[in-house]
Amino acid sequence: MSNIAILGITGRAGSRIATELLQRDHTVTGIARNTAKAEAKAGLSLQQADATQLDALVPLLRGHDAVISSTHFAGGIDAASAIAAAKKAGVPRLLVVGGAGSLEVAPGKALVDTPEFPAIYKTEALAGRAFLEALRAEKELDWTFISPSAFFEPGERTGSYRLGVNQLLADANGKSWISMEDYAIAMADEIENPEHPHQRFTVGY
Secondary structure (H helix, E strand, O other): OOEEEEEOOOOHHHHHHHHHHHHOOOEEEEEEOOHHHOOOOOOEEEEEOOOOOHHHHHHHHOOOOEEEEOOOOOOOOOHHHHHHHHHHHOOOEEEEEOOOOOOEEEOOEEHHHOOOOOHHHHHHHHHHHHHHHHHHOOOOOEEEEEEOOOEEEOOOOOOOOEEEOOEOOOOOOOOOEEEHHHHHHHHHHHHHOOOOOOEEEEEEO
């Protein structure tokens, strides 16, 4: 089993990814600015730190097989810092909870660039796209950026999902969605069976 660090353990996605990994008998270190918000669980070690502060973060990452960044892109750790922290700590893999905004809805046209994209989410989506672009320039560290579908909310763990690459996925009714619980399964599956090194892929129904 692997030893995984999660940045943003108290967030909605990070906490569900931790739950999935712990159910599979992985060991998890959860890192957040305020770990009091995290639920104590067997196999989970909590460490309080600001992920944007490399001097504090690097020692906490040492000895892990992978680090998952599930913080917000706007105001959270940026790609350069995440890459630097993983490298300095000797962590071989970086996995990122991505956004849907950079996914294509038509050739060469991203979801975030459509008129219908909600203005309230635009800053975060653009920061997510910049994060992905920075990762794509990284040739040494083994990274994977996993974009959810457009609607990404807590829900049911069905155990079912499908994968795409750079195009937004939608179901038969045109709805683009994935529960955070099923997204967590896809993240854990990628950790256990790496199939997308140096790639972005997307998860949806």
